Amino acid sequence: MTATPETDTPPARGKRPKQGEPVIDRALSLLAVFSDRRRALTLSELARYAEMPAPTALRLIARLVAWGALERLDDGRYVVGVRLWEVASLSPRGHGVREIALPYLEDLFEVTRHHVLLAVRDNEQAVLIERLSAKDATEVAYRVGGRAPLRSTAIGLVLLAGADQQFQETILKRPPEIEPGVSEMPEGQLRRTLSDVRRTGIAMIRRSLPSRTVSVASPIFDAQGAVVASLSIVVPDGSTPPNVLAPAVRAAARAVSRNLGFQAQASADVRTHSQG
Amino acid sequence: MTATPETDTPPARGKRPKQGEPVIDRALSLLAVFSDRRRALTLSELARYAEMPAPTALRLIARLVAWGALERLDDGRYVVGVRLWEVASLSPRGHGVREIALPYLEDLFEVTRHHVLLAVRDNEQAVLIERLSAKDATEVAYRVGGRAPLRSTAIGLVLLAGADQQFQETILKRPPEIEPGVSEMPEGQLRRTLSDVRRTGIAMIRRSLPSRTVSVASPIFDAQGAVVASLSIVVPDGSTPPNVLAPAVRAAARAVSRNLGFQAQASADVRTHSQG
DNA sequence: CAATACTATTCCAACCATTGAAAGCACCCT
């Protein structure tokens, strides 16, 4: 124990690395370290990925564990806790829509026996809120809680088509990302597609990875007529033809919309549409 | 909330009231304010319920919103954000079990067309992880993300019966809570019931509120043979008799267990059981 | 239409929770 008040003890003081960041941000960055691939992490892993010293990480984690945001496994690793999940279940755009939509998703699922998806938009991506899949269903690209691109998925196109003009322009201007298995559309075609989606209430996309599938999606509106979510079905390419699926998907989406207080308009275009 | 000023507040000396609490705890206490009844809150509501000055609350909330843990509505109120939901979806005991169990829940649901529930234990309560319900199903007491007592629900009894001895004793010693609609068991009977649940793999409870229902639940085991979740079905009293439901519920629960890596033992008692 | 009441936001100087290097433990592996 060095308890001697030294006078000449300025031992090459290293700069405090990342001091200055708000505590909450640090705590949240710890949570953000968790991902599909990283569901259980050790202290040092958390500290490393969140870029902070181990003692700091430990202190923050201790608080998070005490509250229940994280849980500690027997082997010492940390995982996201049920308490956090519990609070998160109050997210209107998370479990909120889900709760209302689920019965209709189930109906659609039972009839078709194919993947049924529900997603909302968060920033520039679609977040998968729910997915019903048969045990023996074809492989599917995205998991619940995961994110999907807006431009290259049916479920994303619907959300993009329903977003405010300004946001759409931002995305449209962006150079197409290259994603394997889907053919990205040039800006012109994308514009036309979005317009079609708005008009018909249906988006359709074919992709070849991870397996050859066709997706058909339709928008869910809230009471104000805004697109709040997107409902989609994914079937193996070559099984049920899309034009047969479309009415079922649209009907399911409409049913959910109605349940959200949306008054189906007599007019064809419910929302602002750009050009004819 | 009756605003009683001088409850435990020290002499109003103009001193900092509650300074000294870790920032994270405060931030988390803000999250904890949200509940089934309080899904959208104003700044002042949040500050009031979390017991902190408005400026402090605002500052913390700002960070939470920036990260996406909270979202701000057009009317200025705050709700739990999708980003938080996204991270929470990585909770092994939350979405984790759910993901694996869902297909089997669906099967059970389709066959029976009654409420199918999935829950895990968190502390002294059961947390509802999933609930499948028909659109026209009977009213049910608990919602997904909500909590249910261990002693007076079938789904809870299963979790209690599967908990470690020490925890069980703690609960058993506790005086029975009075919950309307269910008859609480005295300690002796409860002990016998728990033992039965362990032996048979089935818990059954009848309740009269919010409607007359019968619940049948069965444990889900992980690879180590520990009870990690509980699967239950809730039917209107007088419809399908419990002894008909039991096998179906047990089978579904076992199917999930197997999927979790549980090796069904030949022996009857898989886990430590107290006394015969 | 002013008065009242409430909520939201900005400011800022005092202050205490926060910080991370260092050192001590506890386990591996070889």
Added chain:
DNA sequence: AGGGTGCTTTCAATGGTTGGAATAGTATTG
């Protein structure tokens, strides 16, 4: 035994944090 890795505790310096006060905005009332 020795080297390595990861976890935990300690502690003094410090800068993020704090909340009263003031201001602006908004709804309600007389």
